[in-house]
Amino acid sequence: MQKFIYKLYKFMYGRYGIDELYKAGLVLCIILSIINIFINTRILTLIELLLIVIIIYRTLSKNITKRRHENNIYLKQKRKIKNKIILIKRKWQDRNTHIYKKCPKCKKVLRLPLKKGKHTCKCPICNNKFEVKCRRGEKIEVEVIKRKK
Ligand SMILES: [Zn+2]
Known part of the structure; x- marks a missing residue:
């Protein structure tokens, strides 16, 4: 077991790994899968597969600078949307x-x-x-x- 963990550690060394964009992609993938249970279309299945490929590619990527930049763009947009929602809430209150x-x-x-x-x-x-x-x-x-x- 320890040999496997060591091999995995060695494989992941220098690779990007998991970030917030990864988590968002995973959540989106799960949501699409649940929707696809009810409507069952090939297009949605293809989108899910593409999303999984992108998620795995990003996790295993060695271009850490680029992946970090993508994550920062995502976080910036997420913050903007969150602030707009907070403002709408405060305006209503x-x-x-x-x-x-x-x-x-x-x-x-x-x-x-x-x-x-x-x-x-x-x-x-x-x-x-x-x-x-x-x-x-x-x-x-x-x-x-x-x-x-
Ligand atoms: Zn001013």
Whole structure:
């Protein structure tokens, strides 16, 4: 048994191995397999096989830099989607008390209190001042009145 483990260790030495993209690919493969139980199409089977080949290729690859780069791209996209979901959740939770608006200059999303009338806001990131109009506590208009560099 120890001989087998040693051989496996020797085989995997210098190879990329498992990462987050591997796990995501595996989960996707399992989901596709479950869907394929019900609809049973060759296209889905082919996609599954292709996915398995890609997963195995990535795990056994010796080009670690490229595999790490692919994983980083995946993690970046995952983070973006996760942040969007969090923002949607927060917008829904604060819908009666706050409004979320993008800064016209740096495009950072700001959480502003929902007050009727005109208000001047200052972006904490870029110090840009802009005016916010709030009518009937629902509709918000954003106008830039001053820009700083
Ligand atoms: Zn800003």
